[in-house]
Amino acid sequence: MTDPILLVEDDNSIAAVIVSALEGEGYAVDRCAAIAARDRLLATQRYACMLTDVMLEDGDGIATLGKVRGSHPAMPIIILSAQNTLDTAVRASENDAFEYFPKPFDLDELIRAVRQAAGASSGNVAEGQPDAGNLPLVGRSQAMQGVFRMITRVLRNDLTVLVLGESGTGKELVAEAIHELGARKTGPFVAVNAAAIPRDLIESELFGHEKGAFTGAVGQAIGKFEQANGGTLFLDEIGDMPLEAQTRLLRALQSGRIRRVGGRQDVAVDVRIIAATNRDLAPMIASGRFREDLFYRLNVVPIELPPLRARREDIGALARHFLVLAEGEGLPRRQIDEAAVSLLEQQPWRGNVRELRNLIYRLALLARNEVIDVELAREVLGKEQGHSATERSSxxxxxxxxxxxxxxxxxxxxxxxxxxxxxxxxxxxxxxxxxxxxxxxxxxxxxxxxxxxxxxxxxxxxxxxxxxxx
Missing domain, CATH: 1.10.10.60 (Homeodomain-like)
Known part of the structure; x- marks a missing residue:
C-alpha cells in the first residue's frame, strides 16, 4: 500500500481542493497548517511525498526544510507558494524541491507531479540558499513563473541554454541569473553581442588572435572564450553571427577547445554557453543563414521570455522596482500611484521592459512631487508617442x-x-x-x-x- 501524502497548507479552501483531488486519485492525505504540526506528523509517520506552502502560520516552510531532510532524506517535497518571485523558485530548487508550483496552479499538473513524486526519491540534502533577493528579474505573472521554473532547472548543470524573446525583454538578465545562482557563480560572466562586432573581427573577438595574425594584430589577444574560462559565456544576438563564425563556434562547442586566429595549437576551455536571440531562427535555417547543427547544439534548454504586453500584471511591480533602482543611481525618491500604473498597463510597450525602465527613470526625474501621478504619466507618454499607434499604422x-x-x-x-x-x-x-x-x-x-x-x-x-x- 502506498504511503500517505502530507499536505502542509494553512489556506483552508486551497487545502480542501487539494485533499479532495488527491483522495479522488486514491491517495490518503494527512493535512496540517503549521510547521510544528508538520514535524509532529513526520516524527511518527512515513510519507510518499510532502506538499508544503511557504508562508505558514508559524514560519517559513522552505527555511525549515533542512530539518525535514535530516529525518526524511528520500521524501520528495513539492512546494506551493503565493510568493511568486524568482527568489522563491530558486529557494525551492536549492532545497531540492521535487517540483515548485506558484499559486494559482493547474490542479491536473499538481496531481501528475504527485504521481511522479510518490514513486520517486530525491535522496539529496539541501545545499544552502543563494542570495537571490536582489535579482533584477521581477514578475509574479503566470508567464514569468514558467521562466523562473526553467531557470531553477538549469542551475545545477552545465546544459547550454538558448534564451528567446523580443528586444528589451531581459534576455541578458536571465543569463546573469543562471550564472549568479548556479555552480559557476565564482567564475567570470562574459557577455558578447554578435550583432555589434564587425564581421571581419568576430572570430578574433571570440577566439582571440596571435601576434601578426592580420594587419593591426600587434600582439596576442585573448578572446571571450578564454576570458570566460571557468564561468559563463553569454552570446547575445546569436542570429546575427556570420556563417563562417558559426562554423568555428560549432567546432568549439563540440570539442571544448578553441584556436586563436593565426594560432597553431588548440586551447582547452571550460565554459558554459548561454545564447540569446530576438530572431526567429527557423526561417534563417531554411534559407541557409543559420546552421541547423549549431541551432540544435545551442537549443538544449530553450527559455522563452514573454513580451511585456503578455504580462501586464507585472508592470506595477516593475515600475516600483525601477524607481528603487533610479533612487540608487541618484534620482529623487519617488512613488507611483495606481492610476498612473493603470495607464502604463494600457500601453503597447513595443520596447518591452527596457522601454518601461527608461520611461520610469524619466518620470522620476520630471516629477515635481514625491508621487508620480497619472497626469504626469499621460503628459510624458503623449510627448513620446505623438500620434496614436492606430494613426501611425493607418x-x-x-x-x-x-x-x-x-x-x-x-x-x-x-x-x-x-x-x-x-x-x-x-x-x-x-x-x-x-x-x-x-x-x-x-x-x-x-x-x-x-x-x-x-x-x-x-x-x-x-x-x-x-x-x-x-
Missing amino acids: SVDRAVMDWIEQHHPAPGALYRAASAAFEKPLFEHALRVTAGNQLRAAELLGINRNTLRKRLGELGIVAEAFSARA
Whole structure:
C-alpha cells in the first residue's frame, strides 16, 4: 500500500481542493497548517511525498526544510507558494524541491507531479540558499513563473541554454541569473553581442588572435572564450553571427577547445554557453543563414521570455522596482500611484521592459512631487508617442497601398519591388540622422555594419553625401 501524502497548507479552501483531488486519485492525505504540526506528523509517520506552502502560520516552510531532510532524506517535497518571485523558485530548487508550483496552479499538473513524486526519491540534502533577493528579474505573472521554473532547472548543470524573446525583454538578465545562482557563480560572466562586432573581427573577438595574425594584430589577444574560462559565456544576438563564425563556434562547442586566429595549437576551455536571440531562427535555417547543427547544439534548454504586453500584471511591480533602482543611481525618491500604473498597463510597450525602465527613470526625474501621478504619466507618454499607434499604422498602410497602385509590380515581384522601394528611404533616413556615420546607422537600423555597406552599394546610396546633413 502506498504511503500517505502530507499536505502542509494553512489556506483552508486551497487545502480542501487539494485533499479532495488527491483522495479522488486514491491517495490518503494527512493535512496540517503549521510547521510544528508538520514535524509532529513526520516524527511518527512515513510519507510518499510532502506538499508544503511557504508562508505558514508559524514560519517559513522552505527555511525549515533542512530539518525535514535530516529525518526524511528520500521524501520528495513539492512546494506551493503565493510568493511568486524568482527568489522563491530558486529557494525551492536549492532545497531540492521535487517540483515548485506558484499559486494559482493547474490542479491536473499538481496531481501528475504527485504521481511522479510518490514513486520517486530525491535522496539529496539541501545545499544552502543563494542570495537571490536582489535579482533584477521581477514578475509574479503566470508567464514569468514558467521562466523562473526553467531557470531553477538549469542551475545545477552545465546544459547550454538558448534564451528567446523580443528586444528589451531581459534576455541578458536571465543569463546573469543562471550564472549568479548556479555552480559557476565564482567564475567570470562574459557577455558578447554578435550583432555589434564587425564581421571581419568576430572570430578574433571570440577566439582571440596571435601576434601578426592580420594587419593591426600587434600582439596576442585573448578572446571571450578564454576570458570566460571557468564561468559563463553569454552570446547575445546569436542570429546575427556570420556563417563562417558559426562554423568555428560549432567546432568549439563540440570539442571544448578553441584556436586563436593565426594560432597553431588548440586551447582547452571550460565554459558554459548561454545564447540569446530576438530572431526567429527557423526561417534563417531554411534559407541557409543559420546552421541547423549549431541551432540544435545551442537549443538544449530553450527559455522563452514573454513580451511585456503578455504580462501586464507585472508592470506595477516593475515600475516600483525601477524607481528603487533610479533612487540608487541618484534620482529623487519617488512613488507611483495606481492610476498612473493603470495607464502604463494600457500601453503597447513595443520596447518591452527596457522601454518601461527608461520611461520610469524619466518620470522620476520630471516629477515635481514625491508621487508620480497619472497626469504626469499621460503628459510624458503623449510627448513620446505623438500620434496614436492606430494613426501611425493607418498612415503606413496608406503609403504602401498608394505605392502599389502607382507602380503595379508584376505578379511574383511584389515583395521584392516593395522592399527595395521602402528600404532606400529607410537607409537614407538612418544616414541622415547619424550624419553619414555607417556604424551608428547600422546600430539604429538593428543590422550588421557589413550588411548596411552591401545594401548601400546595391541601392546606389553614397553615405558620404549625408556627412554634412547632421
